[in-house]
Amino acid sequence: MSYFVLVRHGESRWNVGNRFTGWVDVPLTTRGIREAIRCSVHCRAYDFDVAFTSNLERAQSTLLIILSLQNRTGIFQHEGQGPHYRWSCTSNKCLPNDIPIFESEALNERFYGKLQGMDKHAAERRYGKAKVLKWRRGYKDRPPGGESLKDTFVRASPYLSRRVLSRVKRGENVLLVGHGNTLRATIKSLEGISDHDISLIDLPEGMPMVYEYRRGTFTRIKGSYRFNRPLR
Known part of the structure; x- marks a missing residue:
């Protein structure tokens, strides 16, 4: 048996400003930092x-806050043969409190293009409320x-x-x-949610969704999401 814990990053500066963020690298707000601290408390039961x-940065900051408050040292693993590759090399295996962190562009937020x-609200005035709602x-x-x-699903899956779920499946x-x-x-992959329904789901910031993996099956045991009203 093993556990897979999903956390959406804490509130960012552009969440507050009601702006489309996508791949723009904005930081957490003070509230976002507090959300990450609170999330760390909820994650104490799991030895990652x-x-x-x-x-x-907003996702990485959330992660590092969660780990640091559990007395864990996150070590970013720079893969490949580039100039940063040697930063991940150590003469010894990780110490008990160390934990490897892998980052990937494949896990980035949806790219919103011109938005x-x-x-x-400015986007709704420019393109029309119905069109922006469909895009969102x-x-x-x-x-x-x-x-x-x-597109985001195809990019991330x-x-x-290959890299994330495979490690859960090996314990x-x-x-x-x-x-x-x-x-x-x-979540769509884990729970088999339909194309229509997954577009209506919202995840809370800084709250863990916990899945237990047992005998080849993922079961959500903690956390919830909410459904928005259907598209019209």
């Missing part, structure tokens, strides 16, 4: 073997120059399957701190 996150940085909530609808939720406890849309892609 490895952690995964995106390459965006990135735009106030959501439709499964296959793309904003100008951006990704649909389906191979990495999730490791895994923590994934990410973003609303890539986490929805993860």
Whole structure:
């Protein structure tokens, strides 16, 4: 038996400003930091073997706060043969409190294209409320120059399957701190949620969703999400 814990990053500066964030690398707010601290308390029951996150600062900050308050030292693993590769090399195995962290662009938030940085109400005035709602909530609808939720699912799924879920299945406890849309892609895979329904799900910031893996099956044992009203 092993555990897979999903956490959406804490509140960011642009969450407060009601702006489309996507891949723009904005920091957490004070409230977002408090949410990460609170999340750490909820995660104390799980002895994590490895952690995964995106390459965006708001997710990484949330992850590091969670780990530090559990007296864990997160060590970013720089993979490949680039100039940073040697940063991950040590002469000894990890100490008991150390935990490897893997970051990947595959786990980044949905790319919103021309909407990135735009106030959501301003986008509605420019493009029309119905169109913006479809871009935000439709499964296959793309904003100008951006990704649909389906595109995000297709981007994230191979990495999730090959790198993340494979470690849960071999008995490791895994923590994934990410973003609303890539986490929805993860939940869709774990729970078999339909294309229509997954587009209506919202995840709370800084609250863990815990899945138990036993005998080949993932079962959600802690945490919940909410359904928005259907598209019209």
